[in-house]
Amino acid sequence: MDLWFTESDMKTYGLVFKIKKTLYVGKSKYQTVAVFETVDMGRLLVLDGLVMSCEYDEFAYHEMIAHVPLYTHPSPENVLIIGGGDGGTVREVVKHDIVKSVDLVEIDEEVIKVTKEYLPILGSAFDSPKLNIHIGDGIEYVKDTDKRYDVIIVDGSDPVGPAVGLFSESFYRDCYERLKEDGIMVAQTETPYDVNLRVHVPQIYKNIRKVFPDTRMYIANVACYPSGMWSFAFATKKYDPIKDFQGVRYEKDGFKLKYYNDQIHKACFILPNFVRDFIDG
Amino acid sequence: MDLWFTESDMKTYGLVFKIKKTLYVGKSKYQTVAVFETVDMGRLLVLDGLVMSCEYDEFAYHEMIAHVPLYTHPSPENVLIIGGGDGGTVREVVKHDIVKSVDLVEIDEEVIKVTKEYLPILGSAFDSPKLNIHIGDGIEYVKDTDKRYDVIIVDGSDPVGPAVGLFSESFYRDCYERLKEDGIMVAQTETPYDVNLRVHVPQIYKNIRKVFPDTRMYIANVACYPSGMWSFAFATKKYDPIKDFQGVRYEKDGFKLKYYNDQIHKACFILPNFVRDFIDG
Numbered sequence: 001m002d003l004w005f006t007e008s009d010m011k012t013y014g015l016v017f018k019i020k021k022t023l024y025v026g027k028s029k030y031q032t033v034a035v036f037e038t039v040d041m042g043r044l045l046v047l048d049g050l051v052m053s054c055e056y057d058e059f060a061y062h063e064m065i066a067h068v069p070l071y072t073h074p075s076p077e078n079v080l081i082i083g084g085g086d087g088g089t090v091r092e093v094v095k096h097d098i099v100k101s102v103d104l105v106e107i108d109e110e111v112i113k114v115t116k117e118y119l120p121i122l123g124s125a126f127d128s129p130k131l132n133i134h135i136g137d138g139i140e141y142v143k144d145t146d147k148r149y150d151v152i153i154v155d156g157s158d159p160v161g162p163a164v165g166l167f168s169e170s171f172y173r174d175c176y177e178r179l180k181e182d183g184i185m186v187a188q189t190e191t192p193y194d195v196n197l198r199v200h201v202p203q204i205y206k207n208i209r210k211v212f213p214d215t216r217m218y219i220a221n222v223a224c225y226p227s228g229m230w231s232f233a234f235a236t237k238k239y240d241p242i243k244d245f246q247g248v249r250y251e252k253d254g255f256k257l258k259y260y261n262d263q264i265h266k267a268c269f270i271l272p273n274f275v276r277d278f279i280d281g
Numbered sequence: 282m283d284l285w286f287t288e289s290d291m292k293t294y295g296l297v298f299k300i301k302k303t304l305y306v307g308k309s310k311y312q313t314v315a316v317f318e319t320v321d322m323g324r325l326l327v328l329d330g331l332v333m334s335c336e337y338d339e340f341a342y343h344e345m346i347a348h349v350p351l352y353t354h355p356s357p358e359n360v361l362i363i364g365g366g367d368g369g370t371v372r373e374v375v376k377h378d379i380v381k382s383v384d385l386v387e388i389d390e391e392v393i394k395v396t397k398e399y400l401p402i403l404g405s406a407f408d409s410p411k412l413n414i415h416i417g418d419g420i421e422y423v424k425d426t427d428k429r430y431d432v433i434i435v436d437g438s439d440p441v442g443p444a445v446g447l448f449s450e451s452f453y454r455d456c457y458e459r460l461k462e463d464g465i466m467v468a469q470t471e472t473p474y475d476v477n478l479r480v481h482v483p484q485i486y487k488n489i490r491k492v493f494p495d496t497r498m499y500i501a502n503v504a505c506y507p508s509g510m511w512s513f514a515f516a517t518k519k520y521d522p523i524k525d526f527q528g529v530r531y532e533k534d535g536f537k538l539k540y541y542n543d544q545i546h547k548a549c550f551i552l553p554n555f556v557r558d559f560i561d562g
Binding site: 006010011012013014015016017018038039040041056057059060193194195196219221222223226227228229257258259260261263264266267270272273274 | 294508
């Protein structure tokens with residue numbers, strides 16, 4: 001029997017994965033959570049029919065959303081992660097000795113539970129002593145908290161369903177307010193290349209740019225996302241990702257990473273013309 | 282009625298395209314040639330069930346295979362294209378005033394005919410006065426010709442079927458011999474990211490490196506190829522793509538390109554760790 005997974009929002013173009021086994025399907029308060037065993041790309045975490053992470057290439061997304069801001073800020077001691085319930089971003093952030101505390105605000109407790117049980121590669125850092133997990137709405141959290149952060153990482157799902165508010169101007173404004181005066185926000189900002197999904201991207205950048213004085217896009221290649229090109233917004237009050245790259249710390253840490261390196265840190269900000277025109281046009 | 286196209290070599294993971302209409306299917310002497318009208322990505326050229334070019338994003342592949350060598354060599358007057366029957370590479374190469382003559386060696390006349398009729402965006406430069414079309418086997422051509430080239434571009438299809446010899450050491454050696462003493466060869470070298478297709482890549486680099494003193498990989502993001510990451514070998518006798526970048530000529534030409542720019546010229550050589558390890562490991 002051949003079982004193929006296709007994303008629920010696939011209109012005219014997209015990826016399909018051959019599946020060996022359905023490991024888990026459950027309905028949480030917010031969404032349908034599923035884990036599939038693919039034939040040769042490891043396990044796939046799927047929320048409401050959309051691929052969140054695939055064991056084969058999750059390192060690309062998670063290394064790039066974490067290390068680009070953390071190797072730009074000279075002392076990222078306090079980090080806030082909004083979303084990120086699959087644990088991949090936490091895993092990369094807690095690697096940094098300089099990071100003293102990480103707050104993770106995930107709306108859906110089920111995602112954490114399912115990841116812990118079925119995706120240990122992703123969930124390996126949930127027991128870090130630096131980590132505080134808050135189950136709740138990230139939008140409410142940044143509105144209400146008194147804490148101030150060096151780095152905020154917005155690792156939400158797509159701008160449909162529970163995560164739609166994570167792409168609004170008011171949310172980005174609250175993030176701005178919760179950052180220290182030299183803080184950096186990085187947010188996943190969908191794909192600028194997929195013919196159907198790219199429609200969201202220009203408005204996301206307009207929203208962030210109304211709030212932050214300097215916002216740039218950087219990109220990473222993620223095989224399990226349609227078109228293979230994924231983008232992130234680097235929104236900063238002060239530090240420049242190129243000029244302020246923390247090369248000495250990067251060398252000293254010497255992490256064994258699969259995607260990110262010191263040259264990628266700079267090259268990822270170089271955009272093909274059509275992408276630049278798409279967000280700036 | 283819903284019609285979806287999937288590639289014939291898709292084993293466990295790959296892309297699907299929703300099709301509006303089949304415009305052409307025919308059997309040439311070498312392969313099955315087909316053109317589909319997709320719903321919103323323009324037309325798709327398919328050889329033996331494998332996507333060659335899609336109107337939506339063919340610029341990424343063709344700009345990157347042409348402009349990277351042409352903006353490295355200081356005077357690329359004579360260019361040889363092996364394969365390239367869809368015309369996209371020719372279109373980019375003849376844009377350069379400095380290029381005086383282009384030899385295109387395509388084994389399958391049908392590909393050129395079908396492109397001219399159904400894919401005019403790709404076939405727009407077939408009537409260039411600089412262009413000489415040779416219908417024949419590229420492998421035989423580089424063995425026999427007395428001509429010497431500044432730049433050879435190997436724009437063949439995948440290492441299955443008629444194009445398999447375009448990835449062999451002996452073919453690369455003949456290309457080396459047909460280059461002038463400061464010549465550059467660029468070849469498409471498949472995807473290093475797709476879980477099924479990447480298997481070919483390390484051997485291709487071993488083959489090229491037995492012949493050329495300096496061979497580097499560069500990458501481009503092509504949405505219609507699985508994983509979205511496509512690679513090219515830059516094999517050179519003398520010039521360095523970074524140090525010898527012809528910035529003055531690039532500025533003067535001022536082409537309106539959709540993917541390639543002066544910063545991409547350098548950034549495309551920066552590889553994620555897993556890609557570097559894959560070809561060098």
